[in-house]
Amino acid sequence: MKKKAMEDKAQIQEAIKVQGEVVRKLKAEKASREQIDEEVSKLLQLKAQLGGDDGKNQFVLKTPKGTRDYNPKQMAIREKVFNTIVGCFKRHGAETIDTPVFELKETLTGKYGEDSKLIYDLKDQGGELLALRYDLTVPFARYLAMNKITNIKRYHIAKVYRRDNPAMTRGRYREFYQCDFDIAGQYDAMIPDAECLKIVHEILSELDLGDFRIKVNDRRILDGMFAVCGVPDDKFRTICSTVDKLDKMPWEEVKKEMVNEKGLSEEAADQIGEYVSMQGGMDLAERLLQDQKMSQSKLACAGLSDIKLLFTYLQLFQVTDKVVFDLSLARGLDYYTGIIYEAVLTQAGVAPVTTEAQNGAAAEESVSVGSVAGGGRYDGLVGMFDPKGRKVPCVGVSIGIERVFSIMEQKAEASTEKIRTTEVQIMVASAQKNLLEEKLKLVTELWNAGIKAEVMYKKNPKLLSQLQHCEESGIPLVAILGEQELKDGVVKLRVVATREEVDISRAALIDEVWRRTSAA
Amino acid sequence: MKKKAMEDKAQIQEAIKVQGEVVRKLKAEKASREQIDEEVSKLLQLKAQLGGDDGKNQFVLKTPKGTRDYNPKQMAIREKVFNTIVGCFKRHGAETIDTPVFELKETLTGKYGEDSKLIYDLKDQGGELLALRYDLTVPFARYLAMNKITNIKRYHIAKVYRRDNPAMTRGRYREFYQCDFDIAGQYDAMIPDAECLKIVHEILSELDLGDFRIKVNDRRILDGMFAVCGVPDDKFRTICSTVDKLDKMPWEEVKKEMVNEKGLSEEAADQIGEYVSMQGGMDLAERLLQDQKMSQSKLACAGLSDIKLLFTYLQLFQVTDKVVFDLSLARGLDYYTGIIYEAVLTQAGVAPVTTEAQNGAAAEESVSVGSVAGGGRYDGLVGMFDPKGRKVPCVGVSIGIERVFSIMEQKAEASTEKIRTTEVQIMVASAQKNLLEEKLKLVTELWNAGIKAEVMYKKNPKLLSQLQHCEESGIPLVAILGEQELKDGVVKLRVVATREEVDISRAALIDEVWRRTSAA
Incomplete structure (x- = not known):
């Protein structure tokens, strides 16, 4: 026993030496602060494992980077928020499912585009190759394909994992909850899509977070627009990613990226610039259907007709007051195929905008738009899992619940009302x-x-x-x-x-x- | 892009070759079926990654080994069970907390004894060294020490992870829920301990799973018994592990392990054998306090007096009908310091006893005792995290909820009553x-x-x-x-x-x- 402990100690000392070298090298190379911090943290952990000079174990008493505990007060708030959201999902007749926190690595491969590098892998301990789920949508698609389910309306509330740069003061974590509602099945156009927006409207109204706006667009309109503006086919996705940055960067910078980095012609970029500045309602969809250039794209026309139909249903659902058709909305994920949407809080100052996150986050993070929900149609994802490629059309929405928690916690702190953490009578x-x-x-x-x-x-x-x-x-x-x-x-x-x-x-x-x- | 894809393909083909060798070697060496299965599964995953001959991606459509999805019916049952359990925890005035699904690796190190090998590690992707939580007790202790909390009554319901051999037909998974209730704080003896047993009694009665029995013992009685039976000090823990197998093996085999593997004298083993066959109530504790040998151990006497006190409180709580003082109860985990308990279902046939689990589980697994709750006192664990070693006495109980789910699912299947998965009016x-x-x-x-x-x-x-x-x-x-x-x-x-x-x-x-x- 004692001999083993000494061998372990020698091993750790060796590891500390190696890790010390890594840190020195990174500092010499003037590596990013982020990178150095991570390696230093690893070094400290090793040192702690060895124990201090007094022979006692000295633990680093913390949760992993980008994660947090919830104390009883935070849990009481969380429970209240979940009750509101689940109440709404149930009101709309949704069932619920659950999936494991990790999936086979290959289940997640090729679904998230550039974001794949943020996936947490598990160590190969002599079994299957596993990774923590990155969202709830891909596991949902895997579940449908695996069980040959062709229609279901389900919600799923669970934690997902992203090795992102956390900005925890603003409610951005590496471990965070997603609250997803999705409708799978072959149905008539825009009816389930409209219900998703109705649900966002109900939840954000009921949570009472201040005024909000739901932006709507369609991937087909974006692709059609790219085509008529002269973007080459193979650049659609990458230009789309650049358009997605419009909520964080001014148009001039977005244009620069298109032209200088992505190699788009200045003329094409300017044409895109004109379109993406457009916002409106059903009227804008009608106008664009008449637009000389846009109307040349069948894809765009299909998208625009559906936007019109969507607004018809939204009127019946009494939610058009908050919904705006916005051609600059692109959304990051690869798997969307039709309508896309995103809800933002419009009340200034409702969210904390501390620029200095604990890891010295970049200043760009302070330019916040307060996105609290998002989603869209993804008709191809389930087919990617089906051995015969059978498609199951899906549309869904994800509530950005951590953001909501942050706001509710602030509100609770500002309020004089005491939050009870038990229900003892x-x-x-x-x-x-x-x-x-x-x-x-x-x-x-x-x-x-x-x-x-x-x-x-x-x-x-x-x-x-x-x-x-x-x-x-x-x-x-x-x-x-x-x-x-x-x-x-x-x-x-x-x-x-x-x-x-x-x-x-x-x-x-x-x-x-x-x-x-x-x-x- | 295309060039990269070809390189990837070549890499995967190389990996397949290597993995094929691994499998062939294991088969030649007549390695365990378990081990071969794991490596074959890895090989299949690699092959699937490459895609079939038809050029299509062929995914292995499954959840990771030892995990499962919950479908809407299972979720409806799960919700009902959780409501019962949470209702009981709240009735006893508990708050709730949550902790991240992973912890710093070193937080978990040295807490679980032999079971540490079952911990899931995350891959080192250039940050902290992380591992999935193995239970909720160690994260709870870390939380208390980190926040300098000296008293709290909390419940925590969340998933934990163990790289164990799953026996899923019997409700044993690698990812499973724990429902923990713990009381931390310096209080008068046996009052919180008795409340934990009251809670087990309430929950098992309310869930209506059939008759049950709650076995109680004390680590101090075990250690005192080992001392008076002549077990050397440094063999207490390992002999305790062997005693823990009494619910799965007959005494003769346990004795053989003690003598042949652990090097105990036959005489000492026989004396232990006499004690561990004893069961009773307060009367047994009184008798053992008079026992010539046992009464020589101060430790054992302290434990026995507390068992007496415990039964006094259990009488007031009206739960003695199900509680039995059982000297064979040992419990596996290292961190217990005082009272320990375990609830078992006694109705035969209530649990499924399929011997052939999907991975060809060993036959010993069919010898099931139906443990559905367990816990005990762990007064030293929080101190292991505190830089100054300050102790916070704790006692708690964990409900073995997956087992309960399995039984409820069977009951539901056998019943004619239809389970609703939505609440649509x-x-x-x-x-x-x-x-x-x-x-x-x-x-x-x-x-x-x-x-x-x-x-x-x-x-x-x-x-x-x-x-x-x-x-x-x-x-x-x-x-x-x-x-x-x-x-x-x-x-x-x-x-x-x-x-x-x-x-x-x-x-x-x-x-x-x-x-x-x-x-x-």
Whole structure:
């Protein structure tokens, strides 16, 4: 045993030497701060493993980079937000499924374009090659293909993983929740698509995050536009990625990237520039259908007709007040094939815009648009998994829940209202000593009747400390036991807020507690 | 792009060659079937990556080994079980927290004894060294130490990961849920410990899984027993591991392991054998306190006195009917320091005992005891994380929820009652064509009033297919629109179960739907 420990120690010391070299080299090469930080963190971990000079283990007490714990207050907020969102999904008749947190590596390969480098791989420990899921959409498509499901309306709330540069003060993490709602199946055009937007509208209204706008576009309109502006076929996706940056960069810079980096002609770029500045509603779709250039593309016309139809349904759903047809919306992911959308909060200052994230994030991150939901149609993804390539058309939306948590947490901090982290209705207490057994009997009666109740884990706690606990955790009632009460077959029921006290017979206590806490 | 693809292909072909060699070698060496299966699976993945001869990508459509998807029916069962468990945790005043799915590797190191080899590591992609959590207890201890929390009562429901040999037909997976309830803090002896057992009793009773028994023991009694039986100090932990196998192996085999593998004297083993056959209640604890040999150990006496105290509290909690003091209970994990317990289902045949798991599991796995909950006191774990070694006493229980799911799923399959996977109250339908817009208007009214409602995503669906959908998914009501109804300002409300139809005015519809579905 001791010999092994010494060998381990020698191994760690060797690893520290190697890692020290790595750090020195990176510093000499003036590598990015990000990269150096990561390697230094690794070095510190190794050193901690070895233990300090005093022989004690010195742990680095932290969660992994880009992740966080949720404390009980944050969990209470999270539960409230989830209840709102799940309530909406259920109102629209969705079922729910769950998939493993990791997938076979190859299931994720080739689905995310440039973002694939952000996937977390598991170590090869002598089994299958695995990776943590990057979103819930690809696992959903895998699930449909694997089970040969051709229509389903499902929601899925779970954590996903991206090795991104975290900006945690703004609610961007490496481990974060996604709340997805998707409709799979061969249906008539734009009906499920419109319902997805209705759902975004309902959720954002109900969460009360301030004013918002839902931008809508269609990949076919973008591709048609690229075609009529003279973008070569093989540059559609890369130019689309550049257009996607319009929410973070001014047009002049986007144009520069198109011309200088992507090799587009200045003329083509200018034509694109004209289109992507357009915003409107059904009227804009009608105008573009008449547009001399745009109308040359069948693809664009199909997209524009569907936008028109979409707005018809959105009117019936009473949500057109927030929806805008915006030709600059592109969305990053590869798999979209039709309509795409994104919801942004428009109220300035509602989100924190600390520019200095803990890892010294770039300044561009402060240019925030507050995207809180996004999605679109992806008719080809399931077919990528089916051995015979059978397609299942899908459309869905993902709620950017971490962002919502951040805002709700700020609101809660700013508010004077106290957040309860438990739902305890009553505390069983005593002023006198040696009543533990009687208290345990009473709390058992309450628990057995389904009442949420607590008793202190001390034989003889002070009454004051029992009452303080109630104040701190918002417990509204106290049942106080004493020799006299036991003799009389009653308990003294105290209302914490008013300090009012009243004797209640043991037989009537349970009904009385329900009566006084039924609002809770 | 094309050149890169060709290079990738060559690389994969090379990898296939190497992997093929690995498999051939293992087969030649007559390696375990398990090991060969794993390497073959890797080979198949590589081949699939390359694509078949027809040039199409051929994915292996599966979830990783030892994991599963949950379909909507399974999720409905899961939700019900979680509601019961969370309801109990909340009744006892617990808060909840959440921690990341992975931790720094070193956080997990040295906490699980022999089981550490089952930890999933993440690949080193140039950042911190990470591993998937193995349980929720160690992350909880890390959370307490990191935030300097000295008392909390919390529950945590989340997935944990173990690279174990899965026996999925019996509810044993590599990814599985744990439902943990723990009480941290310096309190009077056995009060929180007894509440943990009360909680197990409440949950197992409420889940209605059949009869159960909660075995209780104390690590101090085990250690004292080992001492008085002449086990050398440095063999306590390893002999304890062997005792832990008593629920899977007969005493004779356990004794053989102690003597032949662990080098214990036959005499010492026989003395242990006498003690570990003992079961009882408070009386047994009293008897052992008088036992000539056992009473020589102060440690054992401390444990036995606490068992007595525990039973006093369990009587007040009205749960002694199911609790038995059992000296053979040892529990695997290293970190327990005091009381330990485990709940088992005693009804034969309630759990599936398929011996042939999909990976050809060993026959020993069929000897099942149906453990569905376990836990104990771990007073040293938080101190392992604290830089100054400050201790926070903890006691907790973990519900073996996957096992419970398996049993509930079987019950559901055996039952004739249909499980609903949605909560839809009403479907908006029509018998005539061209009423999509009117249906969308009506469903919007219902949604806006908070009613769970659906409409088909087709312009002109057949009435029959609309009614069939209601039957299949258990939707109780249909609102049927037609030209006449629109003229009269009514809808035809149809009760799916009875086929009864009645005209309701549009103004009264929402109240009527609530009235008829308020039980749901």
